[in-house]
Amino acid sequence: MTRRQFFARLKKLGYSKSNLQMTRMGLTYVKEDEECGRVTVTVPKGHEQTFTILGDVPYSGIFVENTGRQLNWGTPVTPGNLGLSNMLEVCLGLCKEEIVFNKPSAV
Numbered sequence: 001m002t003r004r005q006f007f008a009r010l011k012k013l014g015y016s017k018s019n020l021q022m023t024r025m026g027l028t029y030v031k032e033d034e035e036c037g038r039v040t041v042t043v044p045k046g047h048e049q050t051f052t053i054l055g056d057v058p059y060s061g062i063f064v065e066n067t068g069r070q071l072n073w074g075t076p077v078t079p080g081n082l083g084l085s086n087m088l089e090v091c092l093g094l095c096k097e098e099i100v101f102n103k104p105s106a107v
Contacts, residue, residue, distance in 0.1 A: 003048065006088040013095055015041060041091065050074070051091045059094040059101070063087065075101055 007029065015029040018040060026044040033039065039055030049065035065087050066076035079090050082099060093099035 001086060001088050003043070003088070006043075006092065009092055010041065010095065013092075015039075015095075039095075041095065043088070043091070049087050051087060053091070053094060059097065059099075063090065063094070077101075 007027070010029050013031070014033075015031045018028040018030040021028050023042065023044070026042045028040055028042045030041075031039045036055055036057050039053065039057055039060075042052045042054075044050055050063065052062050053060050062074040063077050064071060064074040066078040077087065077090055079086055082090065082093070084090055084093065090099065094101075
């Protein structure tokens with residue numbers, strides 16, 4: 001999946017390009033929902049292995065492609081284990097709520 005295809009599919013899910021971009025090095029899309037409130041998705045430019053979803057939804061957080069290295073932040077994801085080819089497809093699956101990750105509880 002290309003970035004262009006990814007952002008087109010986000011638009012079909014009701015997201016639109018945010019007037020307030022979270023970073024100059026990424027693109028932020030936002031969805032206003034009465035049930036969930038405001039949900040934002042940010043994907044860094046030229047680095048599709050990471051994305052951030054913010055909002056009062058169960059799939060919010062920072063997601064990083066699992067490369068086998070120890071991480072101190074984010075949720076490592078192996079797209080191949082989910083039957084997907086890249087992290088953009090993982091992001092869409094989360095936004096559609098087709099993919100669920102069990103988050104560790106805060107201590």
